[in-house]
Amino acid sequence: MQTVYTFGRYFKSKFKCKVGKLPIGLSGFTCPNIDGTVAKGGCTFCLNESFSPNLAKSSKPILNLKSLTNPLLEKQLQELDEQIKKTTKLMKKQGYKKFLVYFQAFTNTYAPFETLKTLYDKALSYPDVIGLSIGTRSDSVTDEVYDYLAMLSKTKEIWIEFGVQSIHDKTLVRINRGHDAANAKSGVQKAKAKGLNVCCHLIYGLPDESEEMMMQTTSEVYSWGIDAIKYHPLYVVKNTLLANEYKAGKFTPIDEDSYAKILTKALLAKPSHIIVQRISAGIDDDTLLAPSWCGWKKNKMIDYLRKKLKKSSILL
Numbered sequence: 001m002q003t004v005y006t007f008g009r010y011f012k013s014k015f016k017c018k019v020g021k022l023p024i025g026l027s028g029f030t031c032p033n034i035d036g037t038v039a040k041g042g043c044t045f046c047l048n049e050s051f052s053p054n055l056a057k058s059s060k061p062i063l064n065l066k067s068l069t070n071p072l073l074e075k076q077l078q079e080l081d082e083q084i085k086k087t088t089k090l091m092k093k094q095g096y097k098k099f100l101v102y103f104q105a106f107t108n109t110y111a112p113f114e115t116l117k118t119l120y121d122k123a124l125s126y127p128d129v130i131g132l133s134i135g136t137r138s139d140s141v142t143d144e145v146y147d148y149l150a151m152l153s154k155t156k157e158i159w160i161e162f163g164v165q166s167i168h169d170k171t172l173v174r175i176n177r178g179h180d181a182a183n184a185k186s187g188v189q190k191a192k193a194k195g196l197n198v199c200c201h202l203i204y205g206l207p208d209e210s211e212e213m214m215m216q217t218t219s220e221v222y223s224w225g226i227d228a229i230k231y232h233p234l235y236v237v238k239n240t241l242l243a244n245e246y247k248a249g250k251f252t253p254i255d256e257d258s259y260a261k262i263l264t265k266a267l268l269a270k271p272s273h274i275i276v277q278r279i280s281a282g283i284d285d286d287t288l289l290a291p292s293w294c295g296w297k298k299n300k301m302i303d304y305l306r307k308k309l310k311k312s313s314i315l316l
Helices: 008-015 073-092 113-124 143-152 167-174 181-193 210-222 241-247 256-271 298-310
Strands: 019-024 098-103 131-136 157-165 197-204 229-234 275-278 289-290
Touching: 008 019, 008 229, 008 275, 019 073, 019 131, 073 113, 098 113, 113 131, 113 143, 131 143, 143 157, 143 275, 157 181, 157 241, 181 197, 210 256, 229 256, 241 289, 256 298
Parallel strands: 019 098, 098 131, 131 157, 157 197, 197 229, 229 275
Antiparallel strands: none
């Protein structure tokens, strides 16, 4: 029986206690394929609220790499404080002792360096926070940010998370990703050269991708020297370009059996040292259009996948 090397097991081994990720979403942030820098409209599947439960929605995006000022900084610091305190309190009741602040929503390196430094430093100042995880894109990290995160990593647990999704450029164009696979690989290599922990996100069930293509992506990304992986099924939420494709009959979402099959293959092929941070994703509200199984409660989804994996001698 092969036991999946989960993030929880990694943390328990390293810190001897239960460590949790605190998801953070701040006003003002956006992405370069939303604001027109590399594209407009964002990825076809993306409604950021569906990925970040703590996303602050009260202020329009205003930041990018060329921003000279940030009038929202005090507001962002307040949001950061409120979210960390609220979520820490809830997670401590669940037995978590230490925390990684996860800058989750949008592209969390896509802002002036001084803004990022201020937010990262503030997040690290809280009791029981042992590090950061920064969700971003490979085309949106400056050398200055890489260097600063590398400096922090000498004393803190620092992770950078790249949304890779697919290594097939045809797919990346189809979903309006705004960068190619070579750019994603380059970002991973830069982060690793700085000594950072790297987690990559993959999406299974992207438009027109076969199982073979999904496994090509998986094997290729494994070979980049990454430290952790997140696997996601593609689901359709309202008010996205993908929703229009789905309604027009131009896109069929992946079903639960097909997802379990590709996940099983991915885990069997995974090098043992690569940590698994996530094996699925979903959303439990009325914005979900399809597939219906991505609206299951988390426990139901995990139980289903656990049973499927066990049949292939994989213990979650």
